[in-house]
Amino acid sequence: MATNFTSVPILDYSQVSSPESRSAFVKELRYALINVGFLYLSNPPVAGEDIQALIDYVPRLFALPQEEKDKIRMANSQHFLGYSALGRELTKGKTDQREQFDFATEHENRWKPGDPEYLKLWGPSQWPDETLLPGFKATMLRYLNQVEQLSYDFITLLSEAFGLSSDALDVFFDKSPGAMQHRGKVVKYPALDSVNSNQGVGPHYDAGFLTFLLQVSPHPGLQVQNLSGEWIDAPPIPGTFVVNIGKALETVTQGLARATSHRVLSPPRGSTPRYSIPFFQNIRQDIKLSDVRLEFPADVLKLKEARGTTGETDSVNFSEYDRLPSGEVNLIGRIKSHPDVAQRHYPELFKHFFPQGLPEYGSAY
Numbered sequence: 329m330a331t332n333f334t335s336v337p338i339l340d341y342s343q344v345s346s347p348e349s350r351s352a353f354v355k356e357l358r359y360a361l362i363n364v365g366f367l368y369l370s371n372p373p374v375a376g377e378d379i380q381a382l383i384d385y386v387p388r389l390f391a392l393p394q395e396e397k398d399k400i401r402m403a404n405s406q407h408f409l410g411y412s413a414l415g416r417e418l419t420k421g422k423t424d425q426r427e428q429f430d431f432a433t434e435h436e437n438r439w440k441p442g443d444p445e446y447l448k449l450w451g452p453s454q455w456p457d458e459t460l461l462p463g464f465k466a467t468m469l470r471y472l473n474q475v476e477q478l479s480y481d482f483i484t485l486l487s488e489a490f491g492l493s494s495d496a497l498d499v500f501f502d503k504s505p506g507a508m509q510h511r512g513k514v515v516k517y518p519a520l521d522s523v524n525s526n527q528g529v530g531p532h533y534d535a536g537f538l539t540f541l542l543q544v545s546p547h548p549g550l551q552v553q554n555l556s557g558e559w560i561d562a563p564p565i566p567g568t569f570v571v572n573i574g575k576a577l578e579t580v581t582q583g584l585a586r587a588t589s590h591r592v593l594s595p596p597r598g599s600t601p602r603y604s605i606p607f608f609q610n611i612r613q614d615i616k617l618s619d620v621r622l623e624f625p626a627d628v629l630k631l632k633e634a635r636g637t638t639g640e641t642d643s644v645n646f647s648e649y650d651r652l653p654s655g656e657v658n659l660i661g662r663i664k665s666h667p668d669v670a671q672r673h674y675p676e677l678f679k680h681f682f683p684q685g686l687p688e689y690g691s692a693y
């Protein structure tokens with residue numbers, strides 16, 4: 329089997345429901361996790377009518393009057409939830425050319441004085457005025473809840489694929505109601521005519537465990553980096569999610585599940601905008617990855633050796649995972665990406681990471 333990839337494999341989730349095809353699925357999953365770090369998932373267990381309803385809402389969400397979007401701007405939120413205008417997010421210090429709304433699964437903030445600051449990171453979303461976009465909030469939450477369930481089921485499959493007991497990774501989640509929070513985003517990438525670079529989003533790794541991406545519009549632009557550093561297209565395939573692995577999952581699986589660097593190029597001049605909806609699976613904020621040591625069978629570890637080492641990439645690294653609680657690593661990531669929000673809600677950390685003050689793109693709201 330080739331260890332370098334030139335395309336992203338497609339896995340069929342309907343295979344999971346019968347015992348015979350389930351083992352074929354798990355085998356393909358093992359290959360995709362170890363060698364690619366990305367896959368398409370067809371027939372995902374998320375209601376087609378919810379996905380379609382969400383897709384229909386997306387252009388209407390971005391078409392809301394600017395003042396309505398500004399009412400729910402991210403700078404209002406210590407949870408980094410809400411609206412980010414074009415060009416207000418950084419990847420590795422460079423401006424991303426996208427406009428987006430961060431909406432998360434429902435969660436009441438649990439921070440109280442004396443608690444670690446990272447507990448402030450999870451809390452309620454800011455939603456657009458219901459009268460302007462009736463039903464959007466309920467649809468988005470239904471969608472997020474279904475993808476959350478899929479994300480847990482997928483972790484079970486991943487554990488099986490790596491020869492672990494199916495509950496081996498349960499320790500990373502607190503499944504009591506409302507205890508976890510996972511984050512979704514609705515993203516718009518305008519065409520090159522209206523932006524000043526083609527960095528839709530710069531090369532990066534995702535931070536957490538699994539990402540489930542819905543490519544809403546038919547535009548290409550998403551690219552993933554293979555072992556020799558080439559950029560491979562991952563164009564939209566209707567009816568699928570793109571699934572990829574974050575740095576936390578790579579770390580706890582000792583590099584078996586590959587976190588693969590990826591980026592989005594802006595649509596060409598004259599194009600309509602590209603839209604997407606990623607879902608990021610979080611893990612417990614208080615867990616330190618180094619506290620959990622998983623024992624993988626030798627034959628599985630050999631597959632990683634056969635893959636060879638991943639070349640250096642220029643992507644953001646999340647190297648702090650070996651020593652800090654996961655919540656703190658995530659807070660640092662959010663601060664670096666959204667300094668204007670950090671300046672307002674985390675002034676000490678802001679000063680630490682941005683000693684010269686806010687970067688060039690302008691002042692905080």
Ligand SMILES: O=C(O)CCC(=O)C(=O)O
Pocket residue numbers: 515529534541550590591592604605606
């Ligand atoms: O919009 C996309 O297709 C991918 C976005 C992404 O990689 C991210 O937001 O982490």
Ligand SMILES: [Fe+2]
Pocket residue numbers: 532533534590
């Ligand atoms: Fe990403």
